[in-house]
């Protein structure tokens with residue numbers, strides 16, 4: 001794997017960030033997490049060239065990349081792009097920006113995908129799906145020649161699953177409690193929880209409902225108290241369980257990881 005460290009000031013910056021970045025020459029300027037996400041997202045778009053089929057990821061970091069593609073298309077600096085969105089939300093964003101969109105049925109090979117991640121380990125393995133779009137993301141990212149992951153430095157971990165945060169698994173709604181129990185039993189000291197969202201009823205009362213993915217499925221979030229061990233074993237064991245559609249462990253898929261941190265941008269290639 002090769003590393004490149006760029007200083008933030010060496011990036012071509014969006015106008016809205018000019019104030020924050022031009023003052024980077026002054027010590028002690030601290031960029032917030034969203035500014036770092038934007039820097040990573042914009043940097044990835046430098047790898048997009050006219051005529052490409054581009055996988056459009058989902059989440060607050062990927063959103064910046066999609067915005068930037070739209071901006072460059074409006075300016076005529078990128079032409080003939082076709083976007084393959086990984087969620088209904090990204091589809092809406094792309095359409096609103098005037099980016100032509102299609103799907104994997106029409107384009108089974110994607111030139112380049114840009115997407116965020118929840119965790120990135122030193123081998124460029126990922127946890128994805130805390131935004132709930134892991135299945136479409138995995139389908140698209142399996143089909144792409146290059147997969148650029150864009151993150152701020154808070155997403156870097158030494159080992160996936162140790163953060164104490166969720167490892168998402170998409171399951172069919174049918175007997176989801178049964179599947180959740182079986183998932184929990186696969187690992188020592190693991191807690192499986194159905195992901196829910198709070199809705200407001202007409203009478204103003206709050207109600208908790210299962211989070212439903214774009215594919216009509218539920219998400220079971222796994223929380224590990226102990227190391228999940230060999231990632232390939234975890235990957236296969238979870239996938240084998242009937243009722244599981246897919247999970248958020250993305251092994252050996254990223255070809256480039258762009259990390260925006262307080263000291264600069266790191267680009268890591270496979």
Ligand SMILES: O=C(CO)[C@H](O)[C@H](O)COP(=O)(O)O
Pocket residue numbers: 057058059060061062115116117118127128129130131132133134137
């Ligand atoms: O996998 C994802 C959505 O399913 C996102 O890429 C991941 O959750 C990172 O999101 P963000 O960029 O908002 O931190």
